[in-house]
Amino acid sequence: MTLEIRLVNTADEIETVAALAQEIWNEHFPPIIGQAQVDYMLENLQSAPAISQQIAGGYEYYLVNLEERPAGYLALVPSVDEEAVQLSKLYVKSEHRGGGLGKAIIDFAERRCDELGAHTLWLTVNQHNAGPIAFYERRGFTRDGELVMDIGGGFVMQDYKMVKSLAGE
């Protein structure tokens, strides 16, 4: 299995991430947050222009390719002091789940934290997204409170914050 995790730089790569987002979000999230909120979030957070803007603001997007084909993506957001890194996006196409790709991506994110000198990797996850919550717990993350965020358009995100301390590893 050839796995490649590459930093997203070009307009084509950004389009590939946006296409993956369309596919994965429309498959996974309608039962959890409803189609209207999926549409709203895809347009405002995961369209090509939105992703370009995030990259300009310091997000690191990475494409995950299996056998040279896009299989998922992630985004990391280092804090200004680089003490902590947010795993802002982690999405694997449904046909590739359960085969260790998510684990490989978390390992990659932890290596990137190490390069940056960051001691904490954290994320937010929808409170009803049970499978990924179990996945993160399996990977050593613990819940660190609830986050309720108004994202506009009449939509509210109800998330858990989850944290993994990397100090001493």
Ligand SMILES: CC(C)(COP(=O)(O)OP(=O)(O)OC[C@H]1O[C@@H](n2cnc3c(N)ncnc32)[C@H](O)[C@@H]1OP(=O)(O)O)[C@@H](O)C(=O)NCCC(=O)NCCS
């Ligand atoms: C969460 C996600 C990234 C996990 O990726 P994956 O490639 O399926 O995970 P892996 O195959 O590497 O699984 C790693 C471990 O987590 C466990 N795990 C994975 N999915 C799980 C689930 N739904 N429930 C319970 N455990 C799970 C696996 O059993 C495995 O355990 P092991 O360490 O004993 O082998 C992937 O399922 C996904 O993209 N889901 C949909 C999108 C999403 O909600 N993303 C998260 C947004 S915050």
